[in-house]
Amino acid sequence: MKFWHEVMAPTRRLMLATFSLILLWSFLMVAFIVDADNQRMFFDWTVSYAQRSPLGASKRVILINDQFPGPLLSATTNDVVDVNVHNNLAEPFLLTWNGLQQRRNSWQDGVQGTNCPIPPGQNWTYSFQLKDQIGSFFYFPSLLFQKAAGGYGAIRINNRPVIAIPFPAPLEEFDVLIGDWYNADYQDMRSLLDRGLPLPPQPDGILINGAGPHQTTFYFQPGATYRFRISNVGLKTTLNFRIQNHLMLLVETEGSYTLQQYYKTLDIHVGQSFSVLVTANQADGQSYYMVATSRFFIPELIGTAIIRYSGSPAEPIGFIPSGPAPMDYAYSIDQARSIRWDLAVGAARPNPQGSFHYGLINISRTIILQNDMASIDNHQRYTVNGVSFTHPDTPLKLADYFQLDSIFPVNSIPDAPDGQVPTLGISVLDATYRDFIHLVFQNTQPTMQHWHIDGYNFFVVGMDAGKWDESKRATYNMNDAVSRSTVQVYPNSWTAILIELDNQGMWNVRSQDHERWYLGQELYMRVKGTGDDDPSSISTRDEAPIPDNVIKCGRAGSAS
Known part of the structure; x- marks a missing residue:
């Protein structure tokens, strides 16, 4: 037997080496396939008037x-x-990027608290990965009330092959x-x-794809199915779509x-996006x-486009179809509650969405x-827990990274309203990476409110x-609540969300009402791991490093 083992030892070593090479080859092939699936896409955009x-x-x-x-x-x-992005303004x-999660990369978020602006006549390149995400979103200008002049566009994140x-492929997407x-x-x-x-209480009209009534046309073939990705890119008005x-x-x-209904x-609220077939x-x-059509004020404003079948006249025959009564809040809230998560299908990953049992965390x-709403220094302002946000001369993300401690105080907004006199301030809510938090938006005003959290979806x-x-917790949907990034809060009402803090960084929490x-009416949520007091020492596994092309401004201008 000793002789046999001595004779076979070289063969075993050869077999082991061959097996190792096969494993290495398999790993490299898998890595190649994964890398091949992840394209690098380049866009060159010029912004102008x-x-x-x-x-x-x-x-x-x-x-x-x-x-x-x-x-x-x-x-x-x-x-x-x-x-x-070339800035010719x-x-x-x-x-x-409204709704993009920017996984661990708030450096690319494009809001005033995270990025220095692109100066006139200069350019800057955003670079981010669309990690573990699918769906319908949009982008828009975040500074100086520029959204009121346009500058917005649609975003599609398509499924990997x-x-x-979870539905038959449509003939076309719009x-x-x-x-x-x-x-x-x-x-x-501005x-x-x-x-x-204040701004005038009502806008002048409703646009569809940047055009007024009857100026946009979509073409249909009988029997075909089409996917419409619809986003409310307006300043402040909930719209009903039909x-x-x-x-x-x-x-x-x-x-x-969502469950297909x-x-x-x-009703599509400001900042929200839906896909329908x-x-x-x-x-x-x-x-x-x-x-x-506009919701929740009178007179109702109407925007229209045209669906044309072949051989049809340019104008539809008959009256514009009616929607819910403009002030019918009950219709809207019942519809919102009817929208549920489809637990049985995968999205960005093959495992079903419902395999994440948020209700058990x-x-x-x-x-x-x-x-x-408050008057501060004889100016109309809006507050969150008594604080009306004002921007310092240095973006909070840069101030945090370079440890410019005098820029903003930590935990500078209370976890609940405390009756303080309304004041101007820099609101930063410190939060711990991997915590699972319960957040309630309380609307004390007689008008609609819309809230968005950058970097996250929430239930x-x-x-x-x-x-x-506390008694309201008994009414919560802890099984199939929809996950999204923008939510409405009805007048004199509340909306509750659950959110897993799985995305480190400095993230904007804002009213989607642009005024x-x-x-x-905003704050920033600084999500950090325990012990991560020095942002420059945080592992790149948990948060992306500062970009090589970062624009420095304010007191970070000379930091290194």
Whole structure:
């Protein structure tokens, strides 16, 4: 037997070496396949002014690559995206990516608290990976009230080929950007707010894809199914969306696949995005209205586009289809509660969405954010827990990285309203990486509120009228609440969310009402691991390093 082992030893060593090579080859092939799936995509965008007349009145509009709305950003899960932005405006500029999670990379978030602006006449390249995300989103300018002049566009994150889409592939996909529109120049609107005066209570109209009534057309083939990715890119107005004589099958919202339900009309709140499937169930020879109408004020404003079958007249026949009554809040809240997560399907990953049992995770912290209106120094301002946000001369992200301690105080906003006199301040909420928190948005005002958290999706577990208290937890949906990044809060009501803090960085929490955001209704959530007091020492596994091309400004201008 000893002889046999001695004879076979070289053979065993050869077999082991061969097996090791096979394992290495397999690993390299897998790595190659994974890398091959993750494309690097390059976009070159030039931001400029032009005169346009969407509602008949000429207005200075912000274009991207001479387009309004701007170009579609279409990519696939895990792609790396580079967007080189040339600022040809006469003032600083930033784009933010509404709903993109920017995994561990708030350096690319494009808001004033994380990035120095791109100066006039210069360019800067955003670089980020669309990590573990699918869905419908949009981008828009985040500085100086520029969103009122346009500069927005659609984002699609498509499924990887290995992940099944939970519905038959549509014949075609359309991006539909709906929003309110003011004919006033955005700088004049900004000046009005800076003087402590409110905007007019109603916009001048509703645009669909940057155009006024009847100016946008979509073409249908009988029997075909189409996917519409609809985003409310407006400043402050909830819109109701519908298509004459066609039902809409809701399938996705902001990166989550929903239980598939048919709707005649959909309320789409400011900053929200939905995907619906529409089957062309009518015969050739007819046109139909696509409609977006304002909600919750009178008189109702109407925006329209046209659905045309071949051989049909340019204009639809008959009346514009009616939606819910403008002031019918009950309709809207019942619809919001009806939108549920599809637990059985995968999204960015093959495992079902429902395999993440959020309802079984222990909650480590409860935070109540109450929005109010206040007069501070004889100026109208908006507050969160008594603080109206004001920006320092240095972005908070840079101040934190370079440990410029005098820029902002930590934990500078209470976890619940404490009755303090309204004040100006720099609100930063310290939070611990991997915590699971319960956050309640309390709206004390008689108007709609809309909230967004950059870098995250969250579970919308409850909403109702009145003031939130602990007893409301018993009403929560702890099984299939929809996961999204923007949520509405109805007048004199509350909305509760659950959120896993799995994304380190400095993240903006803001009102999506652009007037309120501009006048202080925001804060920043600094998510860090325990012991991560020196941001420069944080592992790149937990957070991306400072970009080589970072723009430095304020007191970070000379930091190194």
